[in-house]
Amino acid sequence: MKLVARLLRAMTEPTTEDEDLRTWYPDLSALSDRDLGDLVPAAYAVGREAPFVSMSVRLRVEDEAKQRQPRYTPEACERMFQALVGGLAQRKWADLELGVGALVRCTEPWPDLAGPARTLVEYLLARERLDQPFALLAIGGLAGDDVLRAVAHRLDRVRQGPIARDELDLVLRLEPAERVLLAELFDTRSFTSPAVAPHVWERVAAIPAFVEFARAAMEAAADRVRAVQEGEIPFRADKAFTGNEVAAVGHAARIALLRDEPWLPDLIDRLLPGVSVAPTQAKALPSQAMLYEIVRAAQEFPTPELVTAIRTVRGIVRHAGVPKQLDKMIKKVEAALAERTEVALRLPELGFGPDGVLRRDLGPYTAVVTVTAGKAELTFEKDGAALKGVPAPVRRDHKAEVAELRDLAKRVSAQLVTLARALEGGFTVDAVHPFARWRDTLLRHPIAGPAVRTLLWQIEAAPGDWRTVLPEADELPDAADDAPVRLWHPIRSRPDEVRAWRDLLVERRIRQPFKQAFREIYLLTPAEEDTATYSNRFAAHLVHYRRMFALFRARGWTSSLLGPWDGGGSDEAVRTLAAGEWRARFSHALADWQGEHEIAGTNRVVFDRRGDGGWREAALADVPPLVFSEAMRDVDLFVGVASIAADPMWEDGEGHEYWVRAWYADLGESTRTRREALERVLPRTRIADRCAIDGRYLVVRGELRTYKIHLGSANIVMEPDDAFLCVVPERRAAGARVFLPFEDERLSLIISKAFLLAADDAIEDESILMQIKRGA
CATH class of the missing domain: 3.30.310 (TATA-Binding Protein)
Known part of the structure; x- marks a missing residue:
């Protein structure tokens, strides 16, 4: 409490004793959230003419509050509103988000704030300061119905588009506390605002009227793009929706995604392609803004269906810059999906059989889409014999079906990428699944199954008895339907167990969708x-x-x-x-x-x-x-x-x-793992007798010289003088055809170089030969 009192004095009536606060930085992390709630109103009240020490403390308090969740007593809420009113003369504006934030975080029933609320709203309306519309509505409602109607009338004049006006009508029908919650979520966060308070999204998602609006808004948006695609509404680049409508649909999408509404995937499948591809041959989009807003919503509340829809759109959009931007955004979506385990592992079956195969007859030929651990592939057969490529009659007579099946294979491959990222991301949350659900919805799933079966899992068959299984090779132990199942991680196992699993993967040629058995572990040094x-x-x-x-x-x-x-x-x-x-x-x-x-x-x-x-x-x-x-x-x-x-x-x-x-540095964990993989893989190759691993190098004996490939960088020197050799192997070099139990670009590069150098007398590239022969 002494620190709180001193900081308050320094911001309001500083004395000579407070001068040390110019250079002394007290540890504000010791303050409670309620202490911060007492200090923030005083910090806002510090004006531009205040002493330097007051401004210094103010900035530190505001910075601490941005990183935390201040709690406000009713008295602190009242002081916050008084500070907002007191700052009008100097600022010509008031940060209503701070007032809304105080109400959301108030520890007891709100005080009567009608007076300061009226002053704030009337002042801002008189100066056309409408940049915090939801906060204006929330605080206007505290001032009385007449002020709320005045705010609504002013906003109705500037909010463009029927979907945006529908949202405004909804807000007017809500209770005061519900309007405050919407302002906490939907207005742009000010520079001094903390992060959104915990559980506010869930509280808004529990408001029946807003859930109804969410579905209506998404349906209206989907209908709008259908009308654009069918020519009922003229196409204009990025003009299918107003900016206000984009924001309103974004709000609706977040609520629907959070609630995981069953009607949403169909609407997303209608909306995203419609906003992403022009009905003409134009490269512009009907609404690039809407596309990005939906993807931003997915970054907060992802679902596997939406991730797949985004990946599908990424493959059909014509605008050159959009795929690059989507690639950046998808990474964040996948990272968020990995931590939303209740929906992350859900996949549709899409007509595939239990063996992960979908067959469709196209005249005398059969199209076959096969799911493997990492992707789906489309091939063709005739009378049970596999064919190379697409038969000419199929290309000629079944164009639409082939295009549909190719799209299906792409979508399934995208789903498998999403599944792998979600499973891998579950490591740090220690994701656990009930045995029966895991077995029935993942292990036996026609699309997820091939990937899931190549991974190592731990099943708690009895309390404390975790049994590790590789479903591709092992029988499942008897376990109760609610027995916990989790992904195996090498950090939980003894080194000999890890080595045994790695040996088994290589022996059975089982390739995992991400690095698991060969995963590096990092312990405290x-x-x-x-x-x-x-x-x-x-x-x-x-x-x-x-x-x-x-x-x-x-x-x-x-x-x-x-x-x-x-x-x-x-x-x-x-x-x-x-x-x-x-x-x-x-x-x-x-x-x-x-x-x-x-x-x-x-x-x-x-x-x-x-x-x-x-x-x-x-x-x-x-x-x-x-x-x-x-x-x-x-x-x-x-x-x-x-x-x-x-x-x-x-x-x-x-x-x-x-x-x-770095060439002579000790090996790191990733390089040691690479060396372990090489020790298992190389003996199975035709160049085994020409290769040896020596510490940090793979030594390759060629016909012309002997080479050392660094296991970390993949750079090469030649014996006996350690002259450097620059080699850029072809993308489809021999090493690319060697079985690897996991994907590692550097490991593939090392193996490709080893195959090349083991037969150095067959090299035709003059730039490489010149380097080799120079010192041979």
């Missing part, structure tokens, strides 16, 4: 025990920044783009894990942006735990081992793939010293 709250394991690396930034997005990390502008020199990449309970932060900074390539330097990794309404930095020893391992695995990927050490052409000054240092 003595150095990290010493640093306690941060890890330098992946610090001091030089990386191609744009490549690393792309990997951030691919793995569901968020980060601002760095560049030579104010504040663009450094940032943190952040990923939330364990259903929002933990987050990892990976700091990095630009090292050089003057040259041809943007180079960044890497720094420490830290972990935060959610608590007391905000994030609190945690000791590494307190991070759950699986969460720690999965986060560090991502960072290892960023550094390993983007490092300039993996660039065979790097010759730049100081960076070259790092390049050489």
Whole structure:
């Protein structure tokens, strides 16, 4: 309480005793959420003419409040509204979101706020400040029906489009507390606002009138694009909906997605293609804004059906820039879907048989769509014999059916990608499924089954007795229908068990949809025990920044783009894990942006735990081992793939010293896993007698020279003088045909180079031969 009183005094009536607050930064994390609720009104009331110390404390209080969830007593709510009114003269505006936020987070019944509410709303209406429409409606309702009607009348003049006006009519019919909830969600968050309060979406989704509006709005939007496609409404690029309508449909979509309404997939399948492809040959979209708004809704409340619909649209849209933007957005959707386990693993059967095969007769030929662990493939047969390509009569007489089946194969492949991402993302949330549901809806599912059966699962047959099974090779143990089932992770097993599973996968040639048995694990090191709250394991690396930034997005990390502008020199990449309970932060900074390539330097990794309404930095020893391992695995990927050490052409000054240092560095976890895979795969190849693994290198004996391929970077030097060899193998090189139990681009590259160099006397590429013969 002493700290609260001192901060209040510093913002309202500072004394000489408070001057140290100019440079002393007290730990505001010690404040309770209620303490923050007492301080925020005072912070807002600090004006531009206030002493520097008051402004300094105000900024720190506001920054803390943005990271937390302040709680307001009725008295604090009243002070918040008084501060908003008091600031009108100076600001010529009031941040109504702060008033709404105080009401949403009020610990007791609201005080009578009719007076300040009327003052605020009448002032803003007189100056046409309508940029917080839902807050205007919510606070206008507190002032009285006459003020609420005045707000509605003014908004009705500026809100364009029937769907937007329907939403306005709905808001007027709601109760005051319901209008406040909508304002918390639907108005743009102000700079000083905290994140949306917990459970507000669920509370809005429980309002029957809004659920009715959600369905009506989605149906109206679908009908609109049908009319555009059929020519009833003239096509104009990105003009099918007004901006207000896009926002209203976005609100409706989020509520329907949160509730997982059964009627939604059909409407999405009608709406998304309709807004994405012009009825003419134009590359423009009927509503690019609506497409992106629906995808943003999916980032918050994803469903597998919507992810599949987005992927389908991504394949048919004609606008050159839209697929790239969708690719970026889909990564976030998939990361969110992985943590929404109650819907993430749901897949339609689409007419496939129990064996994962769909057959359709096309005259004397049969089209066959077959589901494997990773994708669906369309092939053709005649009299039971497989054919190469599409038979000419089928191409001629069954164009529509072939196009439909190709589209089906693409959609199923997209669903399998979504399933794999959702399953893999379940690691950090420790997702558990009831045995009967897992068996019947996943293991025996005609589309999901082939992928699910190649993964390792743990079934709790009895309390504490977790049994690991590979359904592709093992019988399932007897278990109760409600027995927990979870994905196996190597961090939970002994090293000998991990080795046995890896051997079995290679022996049976079972390829997993994502790296599971060969998954790297990262345990706390003595150095990290010493640093306690941060890890330098992946610090001091030089990386191609744009490549690393792309990997951030691919793995569901968020980060601002760095560049030579104010504040663009450094940032943190952040990923939330364990259903929002933990987050990892990976700091990095630009090292050089003057040259041809943007180079960044890497720094420490830290972990935060959610608590007391905000994030609190945690000791590494307190991070759950699986969460720690999965986060560090991502960072290892960023550094390993983007490092300039993996660039065979790097010759730049100081960076070259790092390049050489990385060549001799100890192997990291990902490289050790790559070496283990090679030890199992190479003996089964025709070049086995020419290959040997020596520490960090794969040594390949050719006819002309002997070569060392680095297992981390895939770069090559030649014996005896360690002269560097630059090789860019063909995409479809021999190594690409070697069975690998998981997908790893670097491992495939190493094997491709090994096949090439083992037969170096057959190389025809003069640029390679010249390098080899120069020192042979």
